Amino acid sequence: MKDIEIINRKASHLYHFLQSFEAGILLTGAEVKAIKTGNANLSDAYCVIEQGEVWIKNMHISEYKQSRDLEYNPKRNRKLLLNKAEIRKIERKITEKGNTLIPYKLYVTDRGFIKMEIVVASGKKAFDKRESIKEKDEKRSMERDFKLR
Numbered sequence: 574m575k576d577i578e579i580i581n582r583k584a585s586h587l588y589h590f591l592q593s594f595e596a597g598i599l600l601t602g603a604e605v606k607a608i609k610t611g612n613a614n615l616s617d618a619y620c621v622i623e624q625g626e627v628w629i630k631n632m633h634i635s636e637y638k639q640s641r642d643l644e645y646n647p648k649r650n651r652k653l654l655l656n657k658a659e660i661r662k663i664e665r666k667i668t669e670k671g672n673t674l675i676p677y678k679l680y681v682t683d684r685g686f687i688k689m690e691i692v693v694a695s696g697k698k699a700f701d702k703r704e705s706i707k708e709k710d711e712k713r714s715m716e717r718d719f720k721l722r
Contacts, residue, residue, distance in 0.1 A: 577608065579679040581615040586705060588694035592666065594687050596627065597654035598679075603640035607689055610637070613679055618677040620653065620691055622664055622697060627653040629676055629689070653689060666693040 600608070607613065612635035620629050628650050636645045655663075667674050678690040697705070 576716065577679075577681045578609055579608070579613050579615055581612070581618070581675065581677050583616055584675050584677050584692070584694070584701065587697060587699055588673075588692070590677075590692045590694050591672065591703070592693045593677065594655065594659055594663065594691050594693075598629070599652040599654060599689055600634075600687060601642070603637040603642055603645070604634050605687060606640075607634050607637040608679065609681060612637070615676050615679060618676045620676055622660065622667070622674070625657070625660060627655055627660060627674070627691070628655055629691075632676065654692065663691075663693060671695045685688055715721050 576637050614633040620626075620627055629652075630650050631648055632651065633647050635647060636642070644686055651657055663674060666672055672693055675678035675692055675694055677692045679687065680690070681687055
């Protein structure tokens with residue numbers, strides 16, 4: 574079985590990561606099969622805490638072709654499974670000004686469970702983004718120079 578890892582690439586460009594958490598995710602059988610075939614997208618997804626529970630909203634999981642679910646909603650809200658202490662810790666962090674909770678990575682563990690890495694993050698300013706791009710370009714040019722030698 575190949576390793577499935579769906580990453581929100583835009584997140585690392587837009588945010589400074591402060592702390593990450595691993596969460597289980599409540600899915601239907603057809604959604605699990607769709608994720609294991611790589612048919613999920615985290616680019617527009619975000620997390621919220623409602624009544625002591627963490628939910629992921631706007632995560633797109635394409636319909637599994639062999640599924641018989643007639644009323645399938647690819648962007649339905651899905652519950653993230655965390656313990657109460659972790660939820661309280663996240664809640665304290667995101668009440669600080671400028672912090673938010675974003676989904677970063679969706680992956681399948683060795684045992685076949687689907688987990689999500691969620692990150693408490695703060696938004697980058699425009700000059701921070703320019704610095705990130707500059708560092709990435711420098712790293713790329715150094716790797717290119719190293720290959721040529």
